[in-house]
Amino acid sequence: MRRHRARIAGLALCAAVGAGFAVADEPARLQQTLAAEAVTSLGIEAGLGSVQLVGHAGPDIRVEVTLSPRSDGVTVDEPARVLAAIDAATLERIQGDSDVRFRVAYPLSVMVGAVEERWRIVAPETVGARVQMAVGDLRVEDIRGGVDLTLGIGDIGIDVPGGDMRARLSVGNIVATTAASDPGRVVLTTNVGRVNMRQAGRRVPTARSAGPGSQITRSGAGRDWLILSSDVGDVFLEVRDDGD
Numbered sequence: 112m113r114r115h116r117a118r119i120a121g122l123a124l125c126a127a128v129g130a131g132f133a134v135a136d137e138p139a140r141l142q143q144t145l146a147a148e149a150v151t152s153l154g155i156e157a158g159l160g161s162v163q164l165v166g167h168a169g170p171d172i173r174v175e176v177t178l179s180p181r182s183d184g185v186t187v188d189e190p191a192r193v194l195a196a197i198d199a200a201t202l203e204r205i206q207g208d209s210d211v212r213f214r215v216a217y218p219l220s221v222m223v224g225a226v227e228e229r230w231r232i233v234a235p236e237t238v239g240a241r242v243q244m245a246v247g248d249l250r251v252e253d254i255r256g257g258v259d260l261t262l263g264i265g266d267i268g269i270d271v272p273g274g275d276m277r278a279r280l281s282v283g284n285i286v287a288t289t290a291a292s293d294p295g296r297v298v299l300t301t302n303v304g305r306v307n308m309r310q311a312g313r314r315v316p317t318a319r320s321a322g323p324g325s326q327i328t329r330s331g332a333g334r335d336w337l338i339l340s341s342d343v344g345d346v347f348l349e350v351r352d353d354g355d
Contacts, residue, residue, distance in 0.1 A: 138179040138229075141202035145172045145211065151256070153234050154212035157244040160228035166236030166253035166271075173233045174213050176202055181227045188222035196221035239274075273335060280341040288349045291335040299327040299348055300340045310350040 147153075148170050155162060159181060178197045180190065196219040203216040215228055224246070234240065239256040242249060250268045251258050257275035260267055267278050269287040278285050284304075292311070299306040302324040308315040318326050327348075339346050 138177040139197050139200065141174075141176045141178070141200065141215065143174045143202055143204060143213070145174075145204070145206075146170060147172045147211070147235055147238070149209055150211050150235070150238060152210035153232075153238045153240045154210065155230065155232060155240070155242045155244075156212065156214035157230055157242070157247070158215070158226065158228050159224045159246045160230070161248040162230040162232070162242055162244055162250065164230075164232045164234065164240055164242065164251045164254065166238075166255065167233050168236060169233075170235060171233075172211065172235070172238075174202065175231045176215055177229045178215065179227050179229075181225060185224075188225040192219070193221055193225045195219050197226060200226075236272075275335055276337045276339070278339045280344060282343045283341060284344045285339050285341055285346045287337070287339060287347070288351060289335070289337065290351055291333055291337070292350065292352050293331040293333040294329075294335045294337050294350060295331055295333045296336045296338070297327065297329040297331075297348070297350075298338045298340075299346045301325060301342070301344060301346050303343045304341060304345045306346045306348075308348045308350070311352050 150172065153172065178200055180193050196217050199218045201216050203214050205212045236253055237256045238254065240251065240254050241259040243261045245263045247265045249260060249262050249265060251260065252270045253272065255272045255274045258269060258271065260278040262280050262283065264282045266283045267280055267285045269276060269278065271289050273289060273291040276287060276289060299308060304324065306317055306325045306327050308327050315327060337348060339348060
């Protein structure tokens with residue numbers, strides 16, 4: 112009888128794991144929409160994957176995250192455990208009087224980097240945005256309230272009409288464009304790599320350091336501060352005229 116029960120339990124476990132893999136063909140999708148008339152600061156905390164943040168003229172914040180086992184073939188945890196963690200995950204919102212922050216909460220423990228998170232956020236263009244991400248691709252467009260981005264490994268792309276711009280990256284490249292035609296302060300640095308800047312269509316001279324890095328530092332009459340740094344990688348900034 113004991114052997115019979117064990118066989119039944121084993122068959123049930125195989126069926127559950129098989130069902131889990133079938134579900135994994137369709138990524139889990141988490142969504143929230145928030146009326147954001149009073150929100151001035153938006154925060155995103157992401158792990159491995161991608162983040163796309165786009166500004167719009169409307170008053171609402173729309174967040175969508177799709178979750179799936181990482182797609183590069185690297186296994187860092189048991190597949191069944193990963194699928195169970197994805198199934199139990201929720202999109203957590205922490206809200207204050209004028210700020211809101213989103214992150215994916217995993218009630219079931221799973222190894223860091225086992226789940227791939229693909230974020231798409233649409234938010235009022237006037238909000239200030241702060242994004243912290245571990246590994247992946249981070250893109251921000253059409254946000255004029257200022258951006259503050261931190262990424263471990265990957266690439267950062269920014270294309271905004273103005274506002275403060277701060278980006279910190281450990282390994283990877285930063286490509287940024289702004290229409291803040293006369294920034295108040297520009298600091299571009301890399302410890303290993305190159306920095307390049309174009310302003311009004313003209314290349315800005317780069318100060319080479321004694322080592323493998325480089326730097327550009329400039330001051331202007333405007334209010335926007337543009338501070339971009341990569342420890343290992345290249346940094347490129349284009350400051351375009353409003354008419355470009």
